[in-house]
Amino acid sequence: MATYVRGGRATAGTVVRVIGTIIAVILVAHILFALLGANPGNPLVVWVAQWAGVLALWFANLFATGSEALNVILNYGLAAVFWLVVTGLIARVLYRAG
Secondary structure (H helix, E strand, O other), X not given: OOOOOOOHHXXXXXXXXXXXXXXXXXXXXXXXXXXXXXXXXXXXXXXXXXXXXXXXXXXXXXXXXXXXXXXXXXXXXXHHHHHHHHHHHHHHHHHHHX
């Protein structure tokens, strides 16, 4: 029976992909909290908002449509897509190198 052993770079690729997914989940959670009117004093909402502000990079105030809901969706949604694409590309390079 054959035993499959993953290389270190393949494992690193998986870690990078998981990190990107976690970042995207934080950004999407911020979008949902903002759209659904979550209590801004709740510690979880505060924590997610703080990290979303950091992780949104330069996307945080990129669009100003006049609608606060649409601004949140566009700005933080674009940041989530950015992180998924970038970490996915890095993971793919690591998978192929491993």
